[in-house]
Amino acid sequence: MSYERNERYGSDEEMIGDMAEVFRVFGDRTRLLILMALSTKEECVGDLTEELGMTQSAVSHHLTILRQSRLVKTRREGKSIFYSLADDHVEDILNIGLEHINE
Amino acid sequence: MSYERNERYGSDEEMIGDMAEVFRVFGDRTRLLILMALSTKEECVGDLTEELGMTQSAVSHHLTILRQSRLVKTRREGKSIFYSLADDHVEDILNIGLEHINE
DNA sequence: TCAATATATGAACATTTAATCATATATTCA
DNA sequence: TGAATATATGATTAAATGTTCATATATTGA
Secondary structure: OOOOOOOOOOOHHHHHHHHHHHHHHHOOHHHHHHHHHHHHOOEEHHHHHHHHOOOHHHHHHHHHHHHHOOOEEEEEEOOEEEEEEOOHHHHHHHHHHHHHHHO | OOOOOOOOOOOHHHHHHHHHHHHHHHOOHHHHHHHHHHHHOOEEHHHHHHHHOOOHHHHHHHHHHHHHOOOEEEEEEOOEEEEEEOOHHHHHHHHHHHHHHHO
16 A cells, blocks of 8 residues: 555645544544444434533534534534534444454 | 444443544554555664654654554564554555545 | 664653533524 | 523633653674
């Protein structure tokens, strides 16, 4: 395997930086729990908060990070905001991480 | 997809924690560069150090982290220690991260 | 055995990160 | 409009992380 520069990136540095950032976002227990919860169904912030047993604020901060990394997308319905995985890549990454630790 | 408990793990908590830890290790620019360098060939610490343009100490600290996470393995040859990727999973994870940012 | 070379380790420091608390911003419904 | 509910945001703090510097531990060959 060789890691060639992609057209979308002006430099390798930039590409590596983005890659590291994505992995860093996955590298948190709470965010993994959120992503796994969302892998079966979309869910609103309140339900996620209850499920995770942490403060609403903490969950919301993590959701912001996940949103900024484009790993999740949102949909508003009345007062609630429903979160779901942005695309199939997210599950692929979760699965490969799972495979790795279960090797 | 559902994330069921694996036999190897006493609890989901433990499994999630391990997964987060693996991703966290990938979530660093320098470590990604090391892993990518090692994806084509084994390499000793000195060469990696030169290639990365950082101090030998910094590189060594990162290598320790990679070793502890079992992402790389080592082989001594005289005074040099050669590092290489531990298994195919490592490249799989790199590739999927690369795919994600190039989506 | 001693000097030279390659690598690892520990302590210190600066930066980043996650959690919390308080509060702001929607949205609904009476 | 105003109260209630759901979510987001900003400041603060404690803990984790990456780098550096100094030094320790192998290994080789003279």
